[in-house]
Amino acid sequence: MTTIADSETRALERAAGLKLAAYRDAHVAERVRRALVRERVGDANELARLLTRDPEARSRFRRSIAISVSGLFRDREQFELLERALLPPLVAAGRRIHVWSVGCADGSELYSVAVVLGRLGALERSFLLGSDVLEENLELARRGAYDGFEVAPAHRARVRFEQRDLLLDGPPRGKWSLVLCRNVAIYLAPRPKRALHALLAESLARDGLLMLGSSERIADARALGMQPVAPHVYRKVV
Numbered sequence: 001m002t003t004i005a006d007s008e009t010r011a012l013e014r015a016a017g018l019k020l021a022a023y024r025d026a027h028v029a030e031r032v033r034r035a036l037v038r039e040r041v042g043d044a045n046e047l048a049r050l051l052t053r054d055p056e057a058r059s060r061f062r063r064s065i066a067i068s069v070s071g072l073f074r075d076r077e078q079f080e081l082l083e084r085a086l087l088p089p090l091v092a093a094g095r096r097i098h099v100w101s102v103g104c105a106d107g108s109e110l111y112s113v114a115v116v117l118g119r120l121g122a123l124e125r126s127f128l129l130g131s132d133v134l135e136e137n138l139e140l141a142r143r144g145a146y147d148g149f150e151v152a153p154a155h156r157a158r159v160r161f162e163q164r165d166l167l168l169d170g171p172p173r174g175k176w177s178l179v180l181c182r183n184v185a186i187y188l189a190p191r192p193k194r195a196l197h198a199l200l201a202e203s204l205a206r207d208g209l210l211m212l213g214s215s216e217r218i219a220d221a222r223a224l225g226m227q228p229v230a231p232h233v234y235r236k237v238v
């Protein structure tokens with residue numbers, strides 16, 4: 001396995017504009033190893049110099065760290081759970097519904113929630129925000145066109161996207177009724193992952209819901225004032 005010295009990590013962090021030290025060591029090492037081959041450079045310092053002078057190599061490296069797999073209704077059972085059990089009580093409460101998709105990739109996750117809110121008759125009083133570290137993801141998200149499926153104007157009108165590095169910029173203002181942070185923290189080292197979960201818990205309104213990916217959990221939910229309410233879903237209780 002490629003091992004990377006701390007000084008090399010710092011050089012790559014400056015060149016890539018990413019907080020690499022927060023990602024799992026093995027993930028970063030593997031992505032650096034692949035970049036050395038792809039870019040035909042000898043070591044991490046040389047790679048850092050390349051990323052500083054070549055914007056395309058920099059984008060390739062950023063993309064390889066921030067893996068952007070997503071899809072409409074990805075992990076369908078999670079959207080069924082939202083529609084059947086989790087969102088109806090929020091809708092019935094009659095307040096505005098604020099949804100934040102953290103690491104929204106191409107926006108398909110957030111548009112899927114918009115479709116569900118539309119089916120529940122709550123779209124008009126919903127605001128949905130998607131944030132991601134990669135600008136190119138946000139361009140795709142704003143386009144809202146997927147393999148023969150075009151997002152309807154009514155859904156598009158409720159949705160905004162913004163560039164935000166969770167590890168450097170922190171959360172957007174406001175308290176959220178539903179936060180989706182699926183398949184983002186799986187690439188993080190344990191301590192930054194705990195810090196991210198704490199930040200997400202803090203961002204929720206009381207009784208707000210946090211949905212993680214279908215292989216994820218919060219290590220100590222109670223300490224964050226979060227109660228498990230369904231597989232990979234937590235409610236803010238304090």
Ligand SMILES: C[S@@+](CC[C@H](N)C(=O)[O-])C[C@H]1O[C@@H](n2cnc3c(N)ncnc32)[C@H](O)[C@@H]1O
Pocket residue numbers: 065066067068069070071074102103104105106109131132133134137164165166167168181182183184213
């Ligand atoms: C595997 S995708 C998950 C997409 C979507 N949440 C889903 O599950 O379908 C991970 C996303 O997290 C984003 N990401 C990675 N590191 C990030 C960071 N530090 N700040 C914000 N977004 C980040 C990536 O750009 C990517 O779009």
